[in-house]
Amino acid sequence: MTYTPHANIGDRPITVIGGGTLGRRIALMLSLQGGEVRVYDTDLAVAKAAVEFIATQRHRAVEELGGTPAVRLAAKDDFADALRDSWLVVEAVPEKLGLKQAIFADLDQLAAPDAVLASNSSSFASSEFIGGVSSPERVLNMHFYMPPAVRSVELMSSGHTDPRVIELLMAQLPKYALKPHLVRKESTGFIFNRIWAAIKRESLQVVAEGVADPQDVDALFSDIFKSETTPFRFMDEVGLDVVLDIENHYCELAGVENKSAPMLQEYINKGWLGVKSGRGFYNDYS
Known part of the structure; x- marks a missing residue:
């Protein structure tokens, strides 16, 4: 399959994989521009708790950082349904290499063909889990810290990432009150x-x-x-x-x-x- 970056994001959904401490905060930031934000977790109760967190904290983030009051939030435990037509997928699961490798192999099959597949991993380079991915051009690290208090995001290529993907994210992330920083060479631990x-x-x-x-x-x-x-x-x-x-x-x-x-x-x-x-x-x- 030949990967072609999308030219039109429109109001397509964003999906966050993992509803834990960071996953829900990432989803909160990515909800600032409205549209639909989905939180997937194998435990539906965790996904629902994440959505509840976003719903209760979001008004404060909108007041402080800007954005639209309107948003659609969805808690999912069906992987394919969570990924349907999303333009951006952010993985935020525990730091287990085997788990990430399995997830990205599944994302490669189930996500929209033009979806950007990003990992929030803080210790694994995305080059370590693209072995089962047919289109590594759309895979990269997108490492968050502790939003909304800390809004810096580090972007690091998998070594195969299409430069247009990084250009897209460098342009889009500030719209969500995020501050992207480019990691110019693969580095364990990124910059900070x-x-x-x-x-x-x-x-x-x-x-x-x-x-x-x-x-x-x-x-x-x-x-x-x-x-x-x-x-x-x-x-x-x-x-x-x-x-x-x-x-x-x-x-x-x-x-x-x-x-x-x-x-x-x-x-x-x-x-x-x-x-x-x-x-x-x-x-x-x-």
Whole structure:
């Protein structure tokens, strides 16, 4: 099949695969221009919770960032139905390579022939899961952080991505109050996360070795850099299960041991995943 980028988006739907912490926030941003936004999850209750989150938070985002008050939101657990005629599909599932490879092989078969297939993966380059895709020209990384508070998005080619796809997204994303940044060469961790990985790894090590508590690290970081965002608060927002998956992947690529894994696993075993579970490195989340 020869891939041809679409010239007319019109009011075609957008689909987000995964209704978790990031998936619902991505869908919230992509709802700002109206039209239909679908959230797919294998668990319909999760997809419905994501749509409810968007519906309750959207008015605030529209007031602050602009956009249209009108939107159609749909929760789906039927994959083919969720993808029908969407011009953009964003995958936001857990950082498991096999899972992503399977999803993109299915997307290749079920999504509209001209649909852009984007992965929100923060640790896997899209080149790693295009083996089962017949049209890798439409696949790329589109990495979000924590919208709507953080609206930067990194775009990185799969190595086969049609330049017109990246041009399209660079032009379209600002319409959704997003700030696209082009990653000019394949890079594990993209731009910011490559820098952040070093900060995160040493912060975890300092605590795992008993040199300091998370609160000590955050207090110093905040005072020295005059930043409201601090390492352990940020990890709680991301989710400690996600942090562990990402750290394991980075360490595997580097051929080194993840020395912070036992500490992170201990928190996860207790159900302390961060903000989404009400407790992580901090226990003051309601």
